[in-house]
Amino acid sequence: MIQSDYFSKLRADFDDFYYKNLWYKLVTLEENRIKHLHRFWLLFFLLGIALPLFCLWAFGEWMYLVFTEGSSKDIEGLLKLILLIGAVIVSVIGAPIVAYHTDVKDSIIDDFIGFFGSFKHYFFKKIDDNIITQSQLISGFNRHSGDDYFCGTYKDVRMIISEEHLSKKHNKGESTIFEGIIILLDFPKKFNGQTVVLKDWGHFNFLHTTEKKLERIKLEDIIFEKEFEVYGTDQIEARYLLTTAFMERMLLVRNAFKGKKIQFSFFDSKLFIAINTSKDMFEPASLFKSSTDRRPINDVLEQFISVFSIVEFLKLTQQ
């Protein structure tokens, strides 16, 4: 949890905001939740019985193939069929959960983020592939999907907050390259080149690869250098962006996201921040808890606070 006087006050103010703007909407969603919950259990029991039966049939079929024909040629096809049917069953069972989450988001998420600034929420929108590639923080992906996407301003700072999943599909399946939040915001200084701030890998820093040829930039802050490795197109510009005060503020952000990989890229007068969270974010409801349960709401509040703390810690509103 981010600790600061500003955010403590914000948390206290949120209680009022919650009861004035969100609570009554959540109350009306309770009936809807119960309907979705009943559907979920019904599907769970029906398909829960169907799935083991299907597995038994599949196992019998496999035994037959191995012992009667002595060939395992068709086993791969059978396994693919099992996986496909399994995936269909899981998505059918999960459908009421997704539907309820969508209902809740539809009715409260715009108000929720309105507590912080002027934002618009979009489902499944994503940051352009070219921007992600340009950042030089994430590369080698050929599949890209977005979940929650917020676009707007926080204290006059224009920004996009997007939950993204980037992966690479290859012969043996699919591997995740990035799963987390991408924040793209207007940086208050003008610059022409690119500066990339990557996580320090100690003795393995030589493995850092960037598409463009970027020069290593050695900065004087020892603690900062221990946490990050900086590369850029221009030595002077990198130092113009990463002043000693700004490096200290970036360390505050790093500490606030301890345990998560956070990397920065400055290009096109914008700051691109990639935070690996490896979990589904901004879900203000759970099908299995009352719609007015505060825990999921508080979780989302903390997630927003961590995002906006970056703007506060970096003092981007004051420049």
Add this chain to the structure above:
Amino acid sequence: MTVIIFALLAIMAVFYFIYVSLIKKKNKVKEASSGIDVQLKKRYDTIPNLLSMASKYMSFEENLLKEITQLRTQAMETSFLKNPKESVKLENKLSSKLKEFNVSVENYPDLKSSQPMVQAMSSLSDVEENIAAARRFYNAAVNDLNNAVEIFPSSLIANMLNIKQAVFFETPENEKQSIQAGDYFK
């Protein structure tokens, strides 16, 4: 015999790598020096515009404006790349006068709030930030070179090649001191 040849080759390889590294460090200092010159040039370009706007309002600060103009002319004649010591001396003087100028502007609210002045002050402050960045780059390059020139075995090769330590771009003592808020309330 083979051992001797291998040993000689190894010594030559080490010598070569140290030589390359020293030359790279020396060139980095040169690159950083020209970086400073580029940023200082930007400062010289900003000053006349600033002074011409100020002269209309700040007739009482005529001496200060003249001093800044003179220092700018002197500083423009010196190149940091060619004469770092002299350039640093002049730049520090000019910086201190520009700070005085900033303080004086506070006494002229009309001037301070005029849009062209706000823009000019903002570009000057941007240029100052760039100069600070260039100075940091230069000092980092100098630090690398000086370490190599002082530490054995590269010190031997530096000596043979007549590569000398470079001068740091020092900030004036009054800029290094931290501000004591209490002093302003005595």
